[in-house]
Amino acid sequence: METASYPALRMRRGRSSPWMRAMLAEHRLHPTDLILPMFLCEGSGCEEPIATLRGVSRWSIDRIAERAREAARLGIPCVALFPNTPQQLRTDDAAEALNSDNLICRAICEIKGAVPEIGVLTDVALDPYTAHGHDGLIDERGCVINDESVALLAEQALIQAEAGADIIAPSDMMDGRVAAIRLMLESEGHCDVAIMAYAAKYASAFYGPFRDAVGSTGRLRGDKSSYQMNPANAGEALREVALDIAEGADMVMVKPGLAYLDIIWRVKEHFGAPTFAYQVSGEYAMIEAAAAAGAGDRDALILETLIAFKRAGATGVLTYHARCRAADRRLAAEPRLERLDARGLGASARCDPSGRSLDRCTPRGREAATRSHGFRDDRIHVRHRPSGRRARRLGARQRLLGRDPALALARARSRCQPLCRGRCVAERGVAGLCLVDQLGKPRPDRGADRPDEHRIFHRNPRVDRLG
Numbered sequence: 001m002e003t004a005s006y007p008a009l010r011m012r013r014g015r016s017s018p019w020m021r022a023m024l025a026e027h028r029l030h031p032t033d034l035i036l037p038m039f040l041c042e043g044s045g046c047e048e049p050i051a052t053l054r055g056v057s058r059w060s061i062d063r064i065a066e067r068a069r070e071a072a073r074l075g076i077p078c079v080a081l082f083p084n085t086p087q088q089l090r091t092d093d094a095a096e097a098l099n100s101d102n103l104i105c106r107a108i109c110e111i112k113g114a115v116p117e118i119g120v121l122t123d124v125a126l127d128p129y130t131a132h133g134h135d136g137l138i139d140e141r142g143c144v145i146n147d148e149s150v151a152l153l154a155e156q157a158l159i160q161a162e163a164g165a166d167i168i169a170p171s172d173m174m175d176g177r178v179a180a181i182r183l184m185l186e187s188e189g190h191c192d193v194a195i196m197a198y199a200a201k202y203a204s205a206f207y208g209p210f211r212d213a214v215g216s217t218g219r220l221r222g223d224k225s226s227y228q229m230n231p232a233n234a235g236e237a238l239r240e241v242a243l244d245i246a247e248g249a250d251m252v253m254v255k256p257g258l259a260y261l262d263i264i265w266r267v268k269e270h271f272g273a274p275t276f277a278y279q280v281s282g283e284y285a286m287i288e289a290a291a292a293a294g295a296g297d298r299d300a301l302i303l304e305t306l307i308a309f310k311r312a313g314a315t316g317v318l319t320y321h322a323r324c325r326a327a328d329r330r331l332a333a334e335p336r337l338e339r340l341d342a343r344g345l346g347a348s349a350r351c352d353p354s355g356r357s358l359d360r361c362t363p364r365g366r367e368a369a370t371r372s373h374g375f376r377d378d379r380i381h382v383r384h385r386p387s388g389r390r391a392r393r394l395g396a397r398q399r400l401l402g403r404d405p406a407l408a409l410a411r412a413r414s415r416c417q418p419l420c421r422g423r424c425v426a427e428r429g430v431a432g433l434c435l436v437d438q439l440g441k442p443r444p445d446r447g448a449d450r451p452d453e454h455r456i457f458h459r460n461p462r463v464d465r466l467g
């Protein structure tokens with residue numbers, strides 16, 4: 001595909017500055033890519049934190065509109081609602097699922113009344129209502145029975161649509177339920193209510209915290225592998241999606257997310273239908289635990305996983321990180337500081353490989369540096385941190401913009417350092433003294449006999465300094 005080769009083609013040119021990287025980004029994350037799941041509880045004025053989902057709570061109806069309004073303000077287009085049904089209302093026949101005054105229906109009314117501009121998606125499955133925690137009805141042997149369950153699920157979809165739900169999302173994995181729900185909605189005058197089918201939903205170990213959130217942990221008899229998919233299967237996912245689309249699904253979902261990026265890719269490639277990923281509760285918990293353990297930067301982990309869904313072809317992502325991600329984006333989108341930083345790094349100077357400016361050396365000093373490093377200094381151009389007049393100018397500009405110049409300079413500096421190192425490696429490649437591979441490692445064919453240079457160009461900051 002490429003028409004040129006190194007050195008005419010240098011992939012790193014496309015990564016050389018923040019604006020360049022932003023301009024060449026193939027995928028972007030936008031608040032409208034995100035759907036925020038929210039949990040409901042009875043009572044008033046309640047916020048119940050969920051222990052296994054740190055940072056996520058259940059909210060009582062009187063506080064749910066406030067949360068939805070906040071999501072709408074952040075640009076999130078849609079929320080997904082899940083009820084924690086009071087334990088005494090959970091029965092073998094899941095009757096509460098059909099109560100048009102149940103928790104979920106009241107929440108739908110509340111949100112649609114208070115924040116009409118946000119979409120409301122509701123789950124169709126019986127697990128928040130059954131005493132046994134399964135998504136359908138069970139027979140006397142404990143098997144989940146398909147067709148009776150489907151009849152109930154269609155009723156459940158209808159009462160949610162009547163309460164004002166915009167998107168019905170069957171998550172139960174019974175056969176034939178999309179067709180039954182579509183037929184029900186059409187015949188009852190809800191032709192505008194969309195269906196997002198949990199089409200490829202796997203029997204996953206990543207749902208644990210969710211089951212805590214909706215209060216079904218400890219209730220579930222057996223597991224859900226007689227209706228949710230085997231994680232070993234991919235071709236089967238395409239058959240499931242094909243069926244759901246044929247039955248009238250407007251959008252499909254793959255769930256969980258990160259462990260099933262290949263499925264998202266295949267589904268999107270094959271059908272081209274709007275395809276959503278559900279980054280489920282266990283994935284959220286895993287990221288939070290990693291960040292809390294100091295194993296990674298939280299924001300970076302969130303962003304990297306979310307952009308992975310976009311790269312895999314997802315139209316959007318249901319994620320418990322939606323709020324913080326959408327909020328972060330707004331911060332990141334504040335343009336001035338970013339642009340200023342990029343400009344601050346635009347200065348060019350002659351530097352030695354540790355980033356020290358050669359321009360400010362005395363001629364003797366420069367000569368000595370050149371000799372001891374064994375390269376011609378005029379080949380070495382790095383973008384170096386603002387200093388002296390340039391720093392003062394930057395500070396003045398920052399003050400004009402009403403920002404803290406010290407902060408701006410600190411940011412410019414912290415960004416500059418790795419760039420200096422990166423550029424030195426690149427420029428040395430040109431000088432032909434030490435070719436480096438894309439990771440900055442010396443290539444063995446050139447310079448292998450110069451172990452000192454290898455150390456100089458190692459990109460680990462601790463060994464990056466000169467002797």
Ligand code: PBG
Nearest residue numbers: 125135171206207210280281282
């Ligand atoms: C209910 C349902 C589940 C999830 C969404 N809807 C749990 C399950 O199937 O057991 C999981 C979501 C998550 O883990 O975040 N059928």
